[in-house]
Amino acid sequence: MSTVRRIAREEWRALFRDRVALFGLLLVSVLMLVATLTAHEHQHHANAERARYQAQANEQFAQQPDRHPHRVVHYGHFLFRPLNPLAAFDPGIDAYTGNTLFLEGHRQNSANFGDVRQSSLLMRFGQLTPAFVLQVLSPLLLVFVGHAGVARERESGTLRLLLAQGVAGAQIVGGKLLALSGFTGLVLAPALLALAWFAASGQAPWSLALLLAAGYAAWLLLWSLAVVWISTLCARGRDALLVLLAAWAVLVILLPRWVPDLANTAIALPTRFETQIKVERDYQALGDAHNPEDPKFAEFRDALLSKHRVTRIEDLPVNFKGAVSMEGERQSTELFNRHAAAAFDRQRQQNALVDGFSWLAPTLALRRLSMAASGTDLLSFQRFIEQGEQYRYDLVQGLNRLHAEALSYADETNPARSKRISHTHWQKFPAFDYQAEPLALTLGRAAPAALVLLLWLAALAGLAWRAGRRLERNVR
Amino acid sequence: MTIDIREASRAWTLEALGVVAGYGGRTILHQLDLRIRAGEIYALLGANGAGKTTALSLFLGFVAPTAGQVRVHGVDPVAQPGEARRHLAYIPENVALYEHLTARENVAYLLDLAGQNPAPDAIARALAAAGLQGQVFDRRVGGFSKGMRQKVAIALALARQVPALLLDEPTSGLDPQATAEFSRLLQLLRAQGVAILMVTHDLLGAADVADRIGFLDGGRLVEEVAAAGEERFDVRALHRRYAGQAGQADALERSA
Numbered sequence: 001m002s003t004v005r006r007i008a009r010e011e012w013r014a015l016f017r018d019r020v021a022l023f024g025l026l027l028v029s030v031l032m033l034v035a036t037l038t039a040h041e042h043q044h045h046a047n048a049e050r051a052r053y054q055a056q057a058n059e060q061f062a063q064q065p066d067r068h069p070h071r072v073v074h075y076g077h078f079l080f081r082p083l084n085p086l087a088a089f090d091p092g093i094d095a096y097t098g099n100t101l102f103l104e105g106h107r108q109n110s111a112n113f114g115d116v117r118q119s120s121l122l123m124r125f126g127q128l129t130p131a132f133v134l135q136v137l138s139p140l141l142l143v144f145v146g147h148a149g150v151a152r153e154r155e156s157g158t159l160r161l162l163l164a165q166g167v168a169g170a171q172i173v174g175g176k177l178l179a180l181s182g183f184t185g186l187v188l189a190p191a192l193l194a195l196a197w198f199a200a201s202g203q204a205p206w207s208l209a210l211l212l213a214a215g216y217a218a219w220l221l222l223w224s225l226a227v228v229w230i231s232t233l234c235a236r237g238r239d240a241l242l243v244l245l246a247a248w249a250v251l252v253i254l255l256p257r258w259v260p261d262l263a264n265t266a267i268a269l270p271t272r273f274e275t276q277i278k279v280e281r282d283y284q285a286l287g288d289a290h291n292p293e294d295p296k297f298a299e300f301r302d303a304l305l306s307k308h309r310v311t312r313i314e315d316l317p318v319n320f321k322g323a324v325s326m327e328g329e330r331q332s333t334e335l336f337n338r339h340a341a342a343a344f345d346r347q348r349q350q351n352a353l354v355d356g357f358s359w360l361a362p363t364l365a366l367r368r369l370s371m372a373a374s375g376t377d378l379l380s381f382q383r384f385i386e387q388g389e390q391y392r393y394d395l396v397q398g399l400n401r402l403h404a405e406a407l408s409y410a411d412e413t414n415p416a417r418s419k420r421i422s423h424t425h426w427q428k429f430p431a432f433d434y435q436a437e438p439l440a441l442t443l444g445r446a447a448p449a450a451l452v453l454l455l456w457l458a459a460l461a462g463l464a465w466r467a468g469r470r471l472e473r474n475v476r
Numbered sequence: 477m478t479i480d481i482r483e484a485s486r487a488w489t490l491e492a493l494g495v496v497a498g499y500g501g502r503t504i505l506h507q508l509d510l511r512i513r514a515g516e517i518y519a520l521l522g523a524n525g526a527g528k529t530t531a532l533s534l535f536l537g538f539v540a541p542t543a544g545q546v547r548v549h550g551v552d553p554v555a556q557p558g559e560a561r562r563h564l565a566y567i568p569e570n571v572a573l574y575e576h577l578t579a580r581e582n583v584a585y586l587l588d589l590a591g592q593n594p595a596p597d598a599i600a601r602a603l604a605a606a607g608l609q610g611q612v613f614d615r616r617v618g619g620f621s622k623g624m625r626q627k628v629a630i631a632l633a634l635a636r637q638v639p640a641l642l643l644d645e646p647t648s649g650l651d652p653q654a655t656a657e658f659s660r661l662l663q664l665l666r667a668q669g670v671a672i673l674m675v676t677h678d679l680l681g682a683a684d685v686a687d688r689i690g691f692l693d694g695g696r697l698v699e700e701v702a703a704a705g706e707e708r709f710d711v712r713a714l715h716r717r718y719a720g721q722a723g724q725a726d727a728l729e730r731s732a
Binding site for chain 1: 557565
């Protein structure tokens with residue numbers, strides 16, 4: 001057996017004679033189990049509920065009676081965001097974003113009914129999730145279990161004894177690291193099982209489950225390296241514990257909360273109220289698409305008359321009111337999309353600023369990777385919003401087209417004639433089908449965060465190795 | 477005829493030639509010349525801060541000399557610390573062992589790390605030879621006295637069968653019976669050809685077992701005395717000369 005493995009085996013034995021390690025491991029495993037089951041149950045319930053509501057909304061939309069197509073435009077439709085299967089592992093920003101979109105003409109509504117707003121105040125303290133257990137609690141356990149690894153040898157005098165047997169300092173550090181990594185494997189095992197369960201049961205793709213597994217393995221290995229490195233540098237275990245607790249508080253608790261606040265201050269987002277006022281003002285400037293006489297649409301009317309080589313709107317082959325609705329919707333959607341893109345762009349800038357800090361706090365990189373793989377980050381939410389908006393636009397323009405083509409201008413302007421069209425038209429609109437992000441795109445998005453974690457790993461491995469080499473020189 | 481320096485060096489198991497060394501820019505040892513051959517016990521005496529422990533650390537490779545050369549069985553402990561330490565055993569003043577392991581497990585573990593894998597009965601023989609009672613072999617060392625811990629460390633040294641042994645204040649805190657037993661063990665190791673360097677304040681103890689005694693003062697080896705005749709050393713003469721340094725004047729006067 002190699003020296004490193006022999007030291008690791010002895011350290012492992014010592015760890016398991018220590019009740020702190022056993023109790024901590026048991027506690028984290030139980031928390032992980034509870035977090036996985038409750039998060040999965042929550043997700044299962046939410047998905048079933050959303051699917052039921054979606055079916056109900058589809059049914060109600062399709063069951064509308066014969067009516068004027070523009071009434072259908074204002075009747076509207078609901079879309080419910082399907083949860084990504086791995087959202088049970090890391091819900092990311094999902095609890096704070098809305099998951100229901102109300103679609104209607106001339107309006108781009110925000111998503112509503114986020115979990116946090118729907119729940120009691122207690123929910124705002126945060127849900128227990130596997131990601132929370134691994135991101136926050138597990139490093140703390142590694143700190144408590146491993147802080148004395150090398151420092152204890154120095155403190156008790158056994159370090160001289162070990163070195164005197166011809167063991168190199170780097171071998172001692174390697175042995176301690178191997179033992180703590182083994183313990184890390186036990187800490188990670190319940191999460192790996194949960195991910196394997198998600199993947200094996202077909203709920204989530206293996207590649208994303210593996211990405212999450214690799215990301216969290218790197219995260220905990222990074223902490224193992226940090227713990228052993230600090231333990232090698234400190235003269236006493238107590239000093240190592242204090243340094244590591246301070247590092248944990250700053251890297252895991254403080255920076256991940258302070259940096260987004262900083263980003264929010266540096267790149268401020270307008271409030272929802274401010275945005276609504278601005279959008280409404282711009283929208284009013286576009287003109288009233290319900291009124292074909294609105295002078296803002298005179299140019300459009302003239303172009304249409306010219307295109308069809310007629311002089312009166314009554315002679316147009318399409319219903320002019322429907323055509324104005326289509327043009328109005330095109331213009332208003334362009335306006336809404338511009339505002340939405342600007343808002344998302346500012347949020348992307350905020351994210352980029354936060355990402356920059358991940359070189360300082362790898363927790364930020366891990367969170368980025370975890371949320372990307374779990375489909376619960378800002379871009380995943382934006383994807384739903386954009387697909388929902390595209391669906392809204394197609395639906396409204398489909399109804400406006402029916403207005404223009406299935407209902408004549410003459411009938412619509414004659415009070416004696418019916419202005420309704422057959423209800424079968426609404427039944428022909430396809431249901432919303434959310435397309436999840438292609439795997440390659442997700443993996444590509446997670447790559448920068450993975451690189452940050454790998455570089456942190458390499459840097460800490462280098463520091464630990466260097467500290468091991470100098471261990472022999474620092475013994476008196 | 478060419479001289480194989482490495483082989484020539486092996487005539488001396490422990491060798492420090494013209495060594496200057498210290499910590500953090502402070503020089504502690506000045507031009508130290510020290511040579512100990514196989515089967516010889518060398519006692520290095522000196523006052524606190526004279527550089528005794530630094531001299532031991534030189535051979536362990538814990539301190540790199542800024543000048544001069546150090547060899548352990550012909551190996552430079554700075555260039556090849558692992559290889560040099562394979563040739564020596566070390567017993568610190570306060571023997572630190574793994575509290576959660578038994579005496580037998582401690583020896584087995586440390587032997588394993590030293591690259592040796594002796595049979596369990598060989599470890600038991602070493603423990604017995606070191607003077608430990610059989611009933612404590614499988615007891616955790618957490619409750620062991622200083623003397624018992626030292627015996628475990630000696631058992632390790634015996635089992636390792638190395639050519640050199642370094643001892644730091646070996647008799648400090650031991651009762652007279654334990655000290656006598658310890659001296660017996662050192663003589664046993666000397667008989668096996670082990671080169672022993674012990675640093676100590678205990679002039680009487682050193683005079684009892686050492687073949688040579690060196691006096692370190694301010695990091696300089698100021699005098700070496702070799703045992704001669706039945707009386708071995710003129711302890712009183714040694715004391716008169718170095719009582720001030722070694723801080724044993726009062727104790728010796730009282731014991732006389």
